[in-house]
Amino acid sequence: MAKRNSASERRKQITIRGLGGLVGLENVAGLKLGFNRHLHFTLVKDRNVATMKDYYLALAHIVRDHLVGRWIRTQQYYYNKDPKKIQNGWQVEEADDWLRHGNPWEKARPEYVLPVYFYGRVLHTKDGVKWIETEVVLAIPYDTAVPGYLNNTVNTMRLWSAKAPNDFHLHHFNVGDYIQAVLDRNLAENISRVLYPNDNFFEGKELRLKQEYFVVAASLQDIIRRYKASKFVCKDPRTCFDSFPDKVAIQLNDTHPALAIPELMRILMDIEKLGWDQAWNITKSTFAYTNHTILPEALERWPVAFFEKLLPRHLAIIYEINQRHLDKIRSLYPRDDQRLRRMSLVEEEGEKKINMAHLCIVGSHTVNGVAKIHSQIIKDQIFRDFSDIEPAKFQNKTNGITPRRWLLLCNPGLATLLAEKIGGDYIKDLNQLQKLHALVNNDEFIHDVASVKQENKVKLASLLEKEYGIKVNVSSIFDVHVKRIHEYKRQLMNCLYVIVMYNRIRKDPNKYFVPRTVIIGGKAAPGYHMAKLIIKLITSVAQKVNNDPNIGNKLKVIFLENYRVSLAEKVIPATDLSQQISTAGTEASGTGNMKFMLNGALTIGTMDGANVEMAEEAGENNMFIFGMRVQDVAELDKKGYNASQYYEKLPELKAVVNQIASGYFSPNQPQLFSDILNMLFHHDRFKVFADFESYVHTQEKVNQLYQNPREWTKIVIKNIASSGKFSSDRAIAEYARDIWGVEPKALQIPAPNDSQDI
Template sequence: MGRTLQNTMVNLALENACDEAMYQIGLDMEELEDMEEDAGLGNGGLGRLAACFLDSMASLGMAAYGYGIRYEFGIFNQKIASGWQVEEADDWLRYGNPWEKARPEYMRPVHFYGKTEHHPDGVKWVDTQVVLALPYDTPVPGYRNNYVNTMRLWSAKAPCEFNLKDFNIGGYIQAVLDRNLAENISRVLYPNDNFFEGKELRLKQEYFVVSATLQDIIRRFKVSKFGSREIARTDFSKLPDKVAIQLNDTHPSMAIPELMRVLVDIEKLSWDNAWDICVRTCAYTNHTVLPEALERWPVDLFAHLLPRHLEIIYEINRRHLEVIAAKFPGDHDRLRRMSLIEEGGQKRINMAHLCIVGSHAVNGVAQIHSDILKATVFKDFYEMEPHKFQNKTNGITPRRWLVMCNPGLAEVIAERIGEDFIRDLSQLKVLRKYVNDEAFIRDVAKVKQLICQSEINILPYKVHATTQQLFSNCQPLKVFVPVPSISKEPNKHWTPRTVMIGGKAAPGYHTAKMIIRLITAIGDVVNNDPVIGDRLKVIFLENYRVTLAEKVIPAADLSEQISTAGTEASGTGNMKFMLNGALTIGTMDGANVEMAEEAGEDNLFIFGMRVDDVEALDKKGYHAAEYYNHLPELKQAIDQIAGGFFSPKQPDLFKEIVNMLMHHDRFKVFADYEDYIKCQEKVNDLYKNPREWTKKVIYNIAGCGKFSSDRTIAQYAREIWGVEPTLEKLPNPDDNRGNNTAHQRFS
């Protein structure tokens, strides 16, 4: 979520008034803003996307809750010590959180372990261990429309206090241990959403948030109104008309068996009725095609932790396989491929399959990603139910990622086209008529220059360019570091660059940590080389997070989006850079494809293989040595890394990275290298012509309209949830004429 204060002031149109009030009492608003901790409740792109979606739902007047876990310790704080990543606890709640309000009246019990008992009147889940879910609410205001939604985060609490008797007999030790085990569920955020770790605590976290959330949803449903009449407490046929549950990847996939358990075991609906309600209520968004990120939980762990849910999943699977067998008689291999239960070796539950079967809509997050899902990962499911599959290209909120972090650029745009673009980003296309306007070109270039000067205090070198490195997918070293070339041709005119790389490696992810160490080692050599001088600097951005991104992204000139084609689902960092006037050098992958369509491919620097090329290379066979032996500059760079040029005191330090690149690189880094270097030469040439560079910047900004999360959410609303967004502004709460209406809407 990042910080809340400035974002709230922007959305409530209070920023100028608050600045003036602080000034009048001799205080500085920026100093106050810097005191706020980032709410590090997500561990990467998925969490930031959810935050943008919450902003857009409120700004589009949609009644929505964002549910999650209130982690006591968020994503870790990263320190770089002697070039290595060191993790420190992100104790973001140590001084409390002024934005949240505890709601103990809505506390809910969540059950684990135990056993099931089958009776004539139904199934009972008994002998369970109970953990209480205590909700904390944070307001999410819409942009200047008087709508406020809620982010509800659950904190795990032990069900009872230990008493004095326990203390006197010494049993208090066990009581404390039991309490800690219960409350560990919301203690620490797992710092990796790109690799699946089949650990019991992680499954506990996933079920904890799902169970508490569904109880909360059903509680509100039972007291809600439908039209002018109250719904009968047992009329769950209306649930899909009142409730839409969007599963953000497979992490909340337990919502499907949990909703079935509630409807069948507790509310006593028939299986068929319950299943119809479940499917019409739930929808699933997939965010990755990488197999290591798709959750597959061991059946044994389920049997131990959630025995009733395992029974329900088996029943879902039995009925699912019957449908497949009827539609594709005799195709036993298809049955195996589409089963929710993977039988090979240790039995596992494929949670992505569960999500598809239990949802009425399935979507990818960029057109190329959605097409790949239908053609490969979920091909069998698409063939059976093509009507389920959709695309919803991701977006970013222009409030935080332009108005708030780059007010100078927002003002320059507003001077030409007015302020309505903040709520309707498609209006940016009007800027195309200013692409040859000398005054506008000058104003845009000046904003970038002023940002670079204002942010110089956060970095040791002026920002010329920034890169994003895909640590999560472990695609190393596609970074422009022409060290051998500069050394060989010291008198050549080299366009000065500062290459900046930021990212956190999960504590247990050794390869990603080694990549960070390699980057810092290269920086140590390059930044102190007298021949290279000020023509090249390499900086690793320590503790990259939302607040740092808000400073770096507006100052960047070049955005590197360099995933191997077919591996990045969408990306949203690419959109943030584009909106803030950075040109993109990237592959035709994820949302880059649509960015090129919107801005014009000539206005991006596109290089490398396309998806078809990658598939052809897979069939032919990728051999890194062919590229290594064919490209002298690449060979020299790799030999320097392998030979200890960047680690003279530990010559073998990076040999395992080189070994991976040479023998085990499924991302085929070397295959794109030559084209990447040629494309970077085009970047150099264009950067020497500031006017032409800025014209391409304007084309990119003008093409950003599609990449608003408002557009994304409006499509979810109309095409999946059955809700119509609105730009209506509610009456001000202090307006007597509209006070009652506003109060009712907020309630």
């Protein structure tokens, strides 16, 4: 007689039969096989040691296996049908949880965990100042390898993750308030969980200040730990830090890490027991400050109340720095109270605030801007009081881009062509591109450069058709304006000109029109209403233009969703015309302009940021320069900017503005763009209308030149040949020599050898 099945065996059979609807009855044998496979290879168990929980987990895994195909297909369907980072023409934010699947390139270093302190109070004792009753957050380092190019050198980028200690607010748990203990723990770990995304706009939130201090405190502790562990220093504790500035250089990249100045002072005085003067000399000799913006709304000014709550010891140190600084100014300029007010680290008007840029200047040995014109504006206008006292402190360091990513990787066709003509060493010495000047009139080279550009345009056109369902004319000018969406970058002016082109075609459809594909891309800060409204206007105009049968393939407008580096690597090599049209005196430098130049795009732009130096290198006649210069903007400010004068003077501009105002591009919401129009007429700091006529006139020059492909390509070659200055290799070497006091040195690191015991 057959042996009766055990209860557990019957339960398994029932379960398997119940799954028949999922896997099909004919697959029951396969289900059993998969069950045993997961039991053995996923859970590393056999029937002798497996528990009921193991059986459950094995069953769950095999069920999931059979769900995966449908799961993936479902997500693909949602992806294809659901609108992306743009919804109904509006930018919609979505969290970028970039670590959800782990990061294979990083290595956690929990053995180097460091404490970072917040809150508490300051106590003055006979043994010195103590910061007590603080709350601690642990900083866990994660290291990423940064390989050099063909030199066997691999440096380290160290990032930090915040973690609450195991006993964080344990007293809550002890009295039964478990929920509060968990919430407090989450608040501590939020420090590295989310990043404030606002661009060029200071948002004074407590979490942001915590983030800035957390990174600064962890990094400085780590730097000092490694410094003291060096076999070359700290043999005598009394002179340990004398050579600190000779071994350590810290570059403050804008004001976000400005708290490093009072933090180093705190460590040197409170922990290492140095006196104020010695600590200050070390601190000032260690730090240098790079300014990246002159927009007043972007400069950090932290409320004193935040410091009193979060960082009371640092506030006391900042007050002392300021007092000594003002004493020096008072001795130089007796009875000049206005100068004292302008130069103070503490702003007294309204809510009391700390001016972080002033802290950086006072606490650093060198201050630099990131383009020649920007650095001059810093000296002559923004920080003139400081440069009057210490003119030698101020320098320029024009930005650069890496040719390895922005040519070799993203544009292999052009990179290979250049190597064939001038050799491959230009990738490590971009100045060698100057050799291309000798080939400007070489017909074969002109043809090859144009062919590479056309191949890149065809590839991009294919991507645009796949992603956006828009077929573009690959013979059209690929006119590209990609950067963060901001009023000063004037995507709005570009959009107005698109409408001008649209109106011209509609007015006379049979007239020849140089075809254009206008590509605009970028992200607006989540809280930046005007930037988001500009995106909505662009997408609304695109909707109208792209669906008008009278326009055909003469004009297409595409707004790139989720613009990012990987997309830029496809867009930039295919670009014919690069738009760099910020109001003169507002863009610090820009690096997109350099990327486009290196990849064979011509620039339409103002004399702003690094455009000025690009024009110096390539010749202004080899760029499409338009609009006011810095001095013109200043004169217009003095005279008073009246937008209505330009509106009444320029018929095409008037027609465009009236179309927007009438609801032509938003028929269901005629008043949708009223905020944009109100800004343009009444409080446009960036003077779109003032430059519009010159912009339109210069665009006509673009059209004329594009109709002569040979001459266009000759100027492309001249631009590529002149882009050597804008290598990051040059920029880094200048920082090293002029600010950090070090010379580049080839390290004799042996190449890897599998047989070596490393």
